[in-house]
Amino acid sequence: MGIPQTIDFPANFLPDWVPPAAQHYLLHTEFGLSIRAVARSSGCHASTVLRQVRKFENRRDDLLIDEALQRLGGHKPDIQTKESRPMTAPLRSVL
Secondary structure, eight states: OSSSSBOOOTTTSOTTOOOOOHHHHHHHHSSSHHHHHHHHHSSHHHHHHHHHHHHHHHHHSHHHHHHHHHHHSSSOOOOOOOTTTTOOOOOOOOO
C-alpha cells in the first residue's frame, strides 16, 4: 500500500492498485483528514497533496472516475487521528 501506517489505518482500507494520489484524495475528501495530516502520513509536502487533490477534483467530471472514487470511498474505515481524539485536559476558568 502506498500510505505508511502513521495514522491508525486498517490494514487494507484501499486496494493496492489505487494510486497514491487517489488515496490522498479519498483520505482528504471522504475520510475527513486534513491536507497536512495526509502529507505527514505519506511523507511528502502539503502542497504536493493539495495538487493531487485538486487534480482528482477536476477528474470527477468523468463519470467513470467519479463512480470509481465513490465506490472506493464508500468503505470508510474507523480512522483515529490526533485531531479526532477527545481532549483530556481539564478546562480552565477565565477570571
